[in-house]
Amino acid sequence: MYTTTNEEGILNNYATEPEIYYAAYPSDEQQSRYAFQGAVATLLVTALILFACGVS
Template identity: 45%
Template sequence: MRYTEDETGLLNNFAVEPKMYEAEPPSGNEKRNYIILGSVAASLVVGLFAIAASVS
């Protein structure tokens, strides 16, 4: 376990640091999926606003 001890005998515990890694850029297929899901979400929001406007 990683810890330090000061001159009075108190211990300071430190968390174990996770391994670092570089994120990979999205592939063409992932980009296409993001566009499709974004357009579905946007159309759902627009549809809900249209329903709320027509009901009120």
Template identity: 55%
Template sequence: MYTTQLDNGTLNNYAVEPKMSYAEYPTVWEQKRYLKQGAVAALFVTALVLVSFVVS
């Protein structure tokens, strides 16, 4: 942590900034995995909606 002190005695604390890293485009197998996860999530939400209609 980087700390400075002003003339009137006030302390200012500054956080250490992390090193920047850039996101990379997902590979083909990661894209397929995301597609499968999206399909499973859509089925799950659809099932929840259908169950809520049946119960009510």
């Protein structure tokens, strides 16, 4: 932790910054998994909406 003191004796604490890194582009397997998860989520939300409309 980095600490400074101003003229009046007030302390300022600064957190250490993490190292910056760039994300890697997802592989073909990850992309297909994301597409499958999106399809399942879409079906789930659609089923919930249709069920709610049917009950009401």
